[in-house]
Structure formats: C-alpha cells, structure tokens
Amino acid sequence: MNSNHLLLEEPIRMASILEPSRPSYFPSMTKIVGTLGPKSRSVEVISRCLMAGMSVARFDFTWGDAEFHQETLENLKLAIKKTKKLCAVMLDTTGPELLVVNKSDQPIPLEADSFVVLTPDQEKEASSNLLPINFSGLAKAVKSGDTIFLGQYLFTGSETTSVWLEVSEVKGDDVVCLIKNSAVLAGTLYTLHVSQVHIDLPTLNDKDKEVISTWGVKNNVDFLSLSHTRSGQDIREAREYLSKLGDLSQTQIFAKIENVEGLVNFDEILQEADGIILARGNLGIDLPPEKVFLFQKAAVYKCNMAGKPAVVTRVVDSMTDNLRPTRAEATDVANAVLDGADAILLGAETMRGLYPVESISIVGKICGESEKVYNQDSYFKKTVKYVGEPMSHMESIASSAVFNFKIT
Structure with missing residues (x-):
C-alpha cells in the first residue's frame, strides 16, 4: 500500500494544515x-x-x-x-440571578478555612465575614453540605476572584459557609450560584x-x-x-x-x-x-x-x-x-x-x-433519517438548492 493511498484515507490532509487560512x-x-x-x-x-x-x-x-x-x-x-x-x-x-451586594466597592479578602455569613439584609456592609445578597429565600433553599459558588469568574474568566463555599449551617435567614479557597472580591458585581438547588424566583x-x-x-x-x-x-x-x-x-x-x-x-x-x-x-x-x-x-x-x-x-x-x-x-x-x-x-x-x-x-x-x-454529507444523511421521508415540498426545494450549489 503506497503513501498516496494512506493520505486519501486520512480525514484531514496533513498538508492542508500548512495552507493559508481562509481570507x-x-x-x-x-x-x-x-x-x-x-x-x-x-x-x-x-x-x-x-x-x-x-x-x-x-x-x-x-x-x-x-x-x-x-x-x-x-x-x-x-x-x-x-x-x-x-x-x-x-x-x-x-x-x-443571585448577586452579592457590595455598596462600598472596596475589595473583600476571603481566607480559606474561615467562615462567612450570607445574609439577605442588604443594609449591612459587606466584609470578610459578612456578605449581603439580593435573595431572602437562600436559607430555605439550602442545607448543610451544599456547594455555593460566588465570584466574577462568570463575567471575567478570572479564577483569582472565584470562591467556593460549603454550607455549614443555617441560622434564621442567614447561611453560614466555610470558605474553601482564598480569594479577593474586588468590584461591585458578584454572582452567586448554588449547585443543583431550585431558586424560587420568576x-x-x-x-x-x-x-x-x-x-x-x-x-x-x-x-x-x-x-x-x-x-x-x-x-x-x-x-x-x-x-x-x-x-x-x-x-x-x-x-x-x-x-x-x-x-x-x-x-x-x-x-x-x-x-x-x-x-x-x-x-x-x-x-x-x-x-x-x-x-x-x-x-x-x-x-x-x-x-x-x-x-x-x-x-x-x-x-x-x-x-x-x-x-x-x-x-x-x-x-x-x-x-x-x-x-x-x-x-x-x-x-x-x-x-x-x-x-x-x-x-x-x-x-x-x-x-x-x-462533514456536510454525514449531517445531511442524519437529518433526513431523523426527519423521515418523504420530505415536505419546501424541504425538498431547499435541499435540492443546497445540493446543486455544492456540486457547482
């Protein structure tokens, strides 16, 4: 078996990788x-x-x-x-969407293995051990051991401002959490996500x-x-x-x-x-x-x-x-x-x-x-099999137009 035959069997020709990108x-x-x-x-x-x-x-x-x-x-x-x-x-x-409310806009350092309280009282100042949030039903939605994530990662992609929390206990409307990793919350907009827990908001x-x-x-x-x-x-x-x-x-x-x-x-x-x-x-x-x-x-x-x-x-x-x-x-x-x-x-x-x-x-x-x-051909065959035959009149016209355009 010669090398030319082997090249034809490859799904992507190695030589094509060195060709110029599409303009x-x-x-x-x-x-x-x-x-x-x-x-x-x-x-x-x-x-x-x-x-x-x-x-x-x-x-x-x-x-x-x-x-x-x-x-x-x-x-x-x-x-x-x-x-x-x-x-x-x-x-x-x-x-x-649940958000941490930091009215002061001051950076908030959070240390691993310490505790922080999530409270629905938005009048309180955000600090290293207290974070106001915009949802009053969190205490009813979570239980001990649940995972909570907060940070700007969802917006900026920076893990240095992401914090994983583990729910330790619920005290009234407040949720006490163990901080799993150290980070600094810098800025006003921080999202809060509770893993696999229904949030009773519209x-x-x-x-x-x-x-x-x-x-x-x-x-x-x-x-x-x-x-x-x-x-x-x-x-x-x-x-x-x-x-x-x-x-x-x-x-x-x-x-x-x-x-x-x-x-x-x-x-x-x-x-x-x-x-x-x-x-x-x-x-x-x-x-x-x-x-x-x-x-x-x-x-x-x-x-x-x-x-x-x-x-x-x-x-x-x-x-x-x-x-x-x-x-x-x-x-x-x-x-x-x-x-x-x-x-x-x-x-x-x-x-x-x-x-x-x-x-x-x-x-x-x-x-x-x-x-x-x-692989357009494979996609076309899968779609036809899924939709079933015969095709509708409009689908047939569209399919023929694309197929003929590809040939020309």
Whole structure:
C-alpha cells in the first residue's frame, strides 16, 4: 500500500494544515454574538467588531442602565451605516440571578478555612465575614453540605476572584459557609450560584419586564435571551408577554440553559424556544466539569435535528486579558463547530476585555477552518433519517438548492 493511498484515507490532509487560512473577507457561516460594553461601545470599536465578523450584538442587562445601553445601541446603528454590515440586536435578561451586594466597592479578602455569613439584609456592609445578597429565600433553599459558588469568574474568566463555599449551617435567614479557597472580591458585581438547588424566583422578573416593555419595544429587538430558563412554561410565559406588547410579537426567544433544571426539561424547552444558548459558565458550576461536554454534544445534536440554532458560550475566556487564545480554547471553538453549533457567543471577551476585535476575529477564523472539514454529507444523511421521508415540498426545494450549489 503506497503513501498516496494512506493520505486519501486520512480525514484531514496533513498538508492542508500548512495552507493559508481562509481570507477574512469570507466570513464563517457560524455566527458570532458579541456582547457590547465598556470596552466595545464606541462607533470605531463596534465598526471594527462588525468588520471582524460580529453579526449579533448582545446587550446584557445584568449590569448597566437603559440609558447606557441606549447610547451603545445608537453607536451600533452608526457603525452599521458606516460599515454596511448587518447586525441583529439581542436583549439578555437578568432572570433569577443571585448577586452579592457590595455598596462600598472596596475589595473583600476571603481566607480559606474561615467562615462567612450570607445574609439577605442588604443594609449591612459587606466584609470578610459578612456578605449581603439580593435573595431572602437562600436559607430555605439550602442545607448543610451544599456547594455555593460566588465570584466574577462568570463575567471575567478570572479564577483569582472565584470562591467556593460549603454550607455549614443555617441560622434564621442567614447561611453560614466555610470558605474553601482564598480569594479577593474586588468590584461591585458578584454572582452567586448554588449547585443543583431550585431558586424560587420568576424566570422573567419585574425588572426584566420593565426593560423589555421600554428599551426592548423602543428598539424592536430581534432576539430575547431568556436567562436561567428552567422549563417549557418559562418560554410560553415569555412569549405571551411579548405578544401582549405587540411590537415584539416577532422577536425570537432563545432559551439560556444554565442549570440542571434546564437540562432535565431540555426537550420541552427546545420544543417551545426558537433557539438554545448553552451557558457553559453556570453549567460548569451546576454540573461536574467532566459532564459539561456530554451535555453540549447531546444538546447541540438535538438542536440540529429540530432545526433550531444552538449557541455555545464561554470559549476564549483568556482573551479577556490576552491577545491570543490558549490552544485548548482554540480547539474548544473548533469542536463546538464540529459538534454542530450555529453560533459562538462572546461575553467578557468583548464586553470588558482588552481585545474585543481580536477575539471576534480569531474565533471567526477558527470557525472558518472548522467548517472547511465539517462533514456536510454525514449531517445531511442524519437529518433526513431523523426527519423521515418523504420530505415536505419546501424541504425538498431547499435541499435540492443546497445540493446543486455544492456540486457547482
């Protein structure tokens, strides 16, 4: 058997790896969602993000007021006119998110093997042994031994500001926790996540409804990212609310899966939602790390078969502070595309990172290279088998158009 035959048997030709990457003026088919924020809200930077491949701009209402986001959106409109690049608008809700309240904005050092009390009394000052939170029902939701995570990791990707806590005891409305690792909480915005515990708060809260009915309606947003979606009923209620507003009846709802509840009810959520966002930041806390990739593969496959977009998050965290992604991150992006992901969502990398344009550019390049070796024939056969034959008239026309285009 000669070497030429061996090369033909390889799924990817080794020589092709040394060929030049696809030129940037051929954008990847995988869409890139960029979160706009402090480091990416000027007309100049947004214009460069659009040219680099961003096709959806995400506005995260976990932080910042409507005025701040409106100014950013107006800059996006100017950038779209300047670059002649289309870009959709996604409104990301807060949902039942638990936050640490640090009014003083002073750094809070937490020492391993010491104790800290989580209290719903937001009038108290945050300190190394007392942390006010925005949820009064935590004491009823947790028990001794439960794991609680808090920190800015979900936003910045920095483990130096992440803290793991173990519930020691419950005293009235307060929760006493053992600190498992030392860290310094620096800043005002810290999320708190309780592993695999139901939080009795509405998925679409009053603040979300106010933002949607004012900012969302005013700007006729294209997508609503429904944070912490836990059931199909969450989607139905959100859609009913949008339909009452009238102007947003055509807005698509993307369910953000962030916990085990969303995983357990995934099939009914997929049936109701227009698309799925795999929020791997929270998922990586609610699930054991070694299980996240299994959920990603299963969820993306289900989305592919249902014909609904799958969006993967948290891919190049290190680019928040670095010009290039790690090798593992680059491979992660590629594997997400090869799994069948339709879009990649960038959070802190573009919102407050040092290299928003470069993050979009390199992710786009990785997606493009992955698409070059994606097995379209295998995907087509799997889809046809799942959908069943005969195809509908419209599906047949679409399939023939794509097939003939590929041949030519």
